[in-house]
Amino acid sequence: QTVVTQEPSFSVSPGGTVTLTCGLSSGSVSTTYYPSWYQQTPGQAPRTLIYSINTRSSGVPDRFSGSILGSKAALTITGAQADDESHYYCVLYMGSGIVAFGGGTKLTVL
Amino acid sequence: EVQLVESGGGLVQPGGSLRLSCAASGFTFSSYWMSWVRQAPGKGLEWVANIKEDGSEKYHVDSVKGRFTISRDNAKNSLYLHMNSLRAEDTAVYYCARGRPPIGSYYVSHFDYWGQGTLVTVSS
Numbered sequence: 001q002t003v004v005t006q007e008p009s010f011s012v013s014p015g016g017t018v019t020l021t022c023g024l025s026s027g028s029v030s031t032t033y034y035p036s037w038y039q040q041t042p043g044q045a046p047r048t049l050i051y052s053i054n055t056r057s058s059g060v061p062d063r064f065s066g067s068i069l070g071s072k073a074a075l076t077i078t079g080a081q082a083d084d085e086s087h088y089y090c091v092l093y094m095g096s097g098i099v100a101f102g103g104g105t106k107l108t109v110l
Numbered sequence: 111e112v113q114l115v116e117s118g119g120g121l122v123q124p125g126g127s128l129r130l131s132c133a134a135s136g137f138t139f140s141s142y143w144m145s146w147v148r149q150a151p152g153k154g155l156e157w158v159a160n161i162k163e164d165g166s167e168k169y170h171v172d173s174v175k176g177r178f179t180i181s182r183d184n185a186k187n188s189l190y191l192h193m194n195s196l197r198a199e200d201t202a203v204y205y206c207a208r209g210r211p212p213i214g215s216y217y218v219s220h221f222d223y224w225g226q227g228t229l230v231t232v233s234s
Binding site: 089091101104 | 171217219222
């Protein structure tokens with residue numbers, strides 16, 4: 001069974017740029033996986049950031065952007081802020097009505 | 111304003127049953143796919159199930175097939191998750207979410223609105 005993979009943790013300096021990725025244990029992420037990205041802080045519900053590769057959800061600042069980089073989906077945060085310190089999850093459409101979450105990346109801003 | 115409010119969580123013994131509900135408001139409920147997503151304590155998010163606008167198609171993650179069933183009542187603007195044969199590993203916060211297909215496509219690929227979740231604890 002194909003697993004959706006993410007870096008377990010990442011760190012970025014305030015004002016810096018970071019790219020988180022979302023891949024597959026077998027194969028490459030393409031546009032037909034329609035990657036989406038979610039932010040979650042402890043004790044809170046997830047917040048939708050990006051869908052369909054690179055469309056920002058309503059109210060999401062433009063320093064969050066999505067793309068396909070090589071064989072993976074990517075979430076780039078430009079000009080990181082302290083309140084970007086969160087867990088970030090990707091979702092891929094796996095076919096036949098099924099979606100799958102990645103394991104999540106814990107982003108530290110320091 | 112879109113609102114999704116879950117209820118029905120609680121403590122249940124292994125092998126027991128529970129029905130979760132999600133009350134939707136602020137949008138035309140019958141026009142959208144709906145989903146359940148769960149999160150075990152200290153763990154990541156896991157998709158559980160999707161249901162089509164009219165309830166005619168349902169999809170469940172393998173780990174709950176045969177035990178959980180997603181359903182909806184469009185007249186009541188409500189989504190449900192019927193959970194049977196509960197196991198300790200089903201302990202999680204269960205979120206109701208509105209599922210969306212990509213433009214021009216059919217199946218859910220992402221979620222745009224989320225409830226605050228309801229906690230299910232399976233323990234003796």
